[in-house]
Amino acid sequence: MMEAGVSVRFKVNEIFKSIQGEGSRAGRPCLFIRLTGCPLRCVYCDTTYAYFEGGTMDLDEILAQVREALGPPLPGPNAPFVELTGGEPLAHPGAPALLEALLDLGYEVALETAGSHDIRVVDERVVKIVDRKTPGSGEGHRWLDSNLDHLVPGQDELKFVLCSPEDYAWARDWCLGKGVLDRFDVLFSPVWGSLDPAWLAERIVEDGLPVRFQMQLHKLVWGAEKRGV
Ligand SMILES: C[S@@+](CC[C@H](N)C(=O)[O-])C[C@H]1O[C@@H](n2cnc3c(N)ncnc32)[C@H](O)[C@@H]1O
Ligand SMILES: Nc1nc2[nH]cc(C(=O)O)c2c(=O)[nH]1
Ligand code: SF4
Ligand SMILES: [Mg+2]
Numbered sequence: 001m002m003e004a005g006v007s008v009r010f011k012v013n014e015i016f017k018s019i020q021g022e023g024s025r026a027g028r029p030c031l032f033i034r035l036t037g038c039p040l041r042c043v044y045c046d047t048t049y050a051y052f053e054g055g056t057m058d059l060d061e062i063l064a065q066v067r068e069a070l071g072p073p074l075p076g077p078n079a080p081f082v083e084l085t086g087g088e089p090l091a092h093p094g095a096p097a098l099l100e101a102l103l104d105l106g107y108e109v110a111l112e113t114a115g116s117h118d119i120r121v122v123d124e125r126v127v128k129i130v131d132r133k134t135p136g137s138g139e140g141h142r143w144l145d146s147n148l149d150h151l152v153p154g155q156d157e158l159k160f161v162l163c164s165p166e167d168y169a170w171a172r173d174w175c176l177g178k179g180v181l182d183r184f185d186v187l188f189s190p191v192w193g194s195l196d197p198a199w200l201a202e203r204i205v206e207d208g209l210p211v212r213f214q215m216q217l218h219k220l221v222w223g224a225e226k227r228g229v
Contacts, residue, residue, distance in 0.1 A: 021218030073106030090117035136163030
């Protein structure tokens with residue numbers, strides 16, 4: 001909780017409405033808040049423009065923009081959906097307060113994070129999509145293993161973005177070793193333009209892995225280079 005009266009400021013790269021392109025909620029209309037800055041440098045990162053570009057906004061300005069874009073929330077299963085991403089949103093000390101404020105307004109709220117920062121700071125009701133970086137990403141060593149103890153089964157997701165067949169074998173063995181496949185919704189996705197999606201889909205089927213294959217739906221719809229979708 002932030003102290004009352006203290007204005008929390010954020011560097012914001014973009015705020016846009018689109019179709020959720022990733023995870024088990026893909027296909028739903030969603031408003032994205034993309035914060036600027038990331039301490040990681042995944043080799044495949046498709047959002048390098050969010051490393052530094054952005055303008056400063058305070059919490060109330062962000063909330064006003066969300067309300068204007070989505071209208072008043074209707075709580076329930078079809079509450080409007082808001083996702084905080086980046087960059088690495090948890091690199092911002094104010095991210096937990098922003099997420100809580102969005103929940104308090106009645107929206108369904110998700111957080112896309114690299115698993116490098118402690119997710120315990122985040123309200124339990126936030127849908128946490130935690131990306132377990134692979135060796136191929138170059139950032140596998142940033143993983144905070146204690147995050148596994150704070151994922152909410154049936155709500156949160158553990159995600160692997162795979163660069164190569166070696167990454168696939170590593171991710172499969174890691175999941176089996178950690179016993180996560182019978183606890184959480186696990187997503188396997190190819191790095192766009194790197195790993196052949198058909199190869200990945202066939203290996204998942206052959207190995208009988210209970211993971212969800214996914215591709216970035218927004219890139220299928222609008223192409224890989226378009227921003228703000
Ligand atoms: C841009 S990141 C922002 C959130 C956070 N920093 C993270 O990495 O989870 C959002 C998601 O996009 C994925 N991503 C980035 N570049 C990608 C690419 N070229 N192909 C597939 N997924 C990619 C990341 O792995 C991550 O799951
Ligand atoms: N449409 C769309 N869906 C997304 N889901 C996660 C995204 C992200 O960059 O974190 C993303 C994104 O950039 N666009
Ligand atoms: S952690 Fe996310 S934003 Fe940062 S470099 Fe990796 S994919 Fe890009
Ligand atoms: Mg994206």
